[in-house]
Amino acid sequence: MDIRPRIASALKDAMKNKEVARLSTLRLINAAIKDKDIALRGEGSDDGVSDDDVLQILGRMVKQRQESARAYEEGGRLDLAERERAEIVVIEEFLPRQLSEDEVDAAIGSAIAETGADSIRDMGKVMGALKSKYTGRMDFGTVGPMVKDRLG
Incomplete structure (x- = not known):
């Protein structure tokens, strides 16, 4: 599946096209993946992050943003809730289709x-x-x- 090259390519495109919000989200994704890489190295694994690990990271990121968006809505901060939803859209581009x-x-x-x-x-x-x-x-x-x- 090779998710990491797709993310790297999307990052380059976002830089070229000056898509600030998208670029920010893609950088967050890359940072989360690199954090997992470092954690695995600390455990003695030389393999690095697998595609399954990346999917778990992305799934966790989506869930966090859904919870944040809900909290922002309850607090009346619709602008921040909308920003969280925009990040969800970017993250979900790299997730496989959800099952019905x-x-x-x-x-x-x-x-x-x-x-x-x-x-x-x-x-x-x-x-x-x-x-x-x-x-x-x-x-x-x-x-x-x-x-x-x-x-x-």
């Missing part, structure tokens, strides 16, 4: 079948299987309770 509810439901069903899960104690296996296949394509915060309902 039906696709998520089918993915949960197949993960349960694959892992042979039959009780709530097997929830970790199911979530692990889903995360290995669908990182960045579904919100695991909402998927968790769905898996729990299926197994419980």
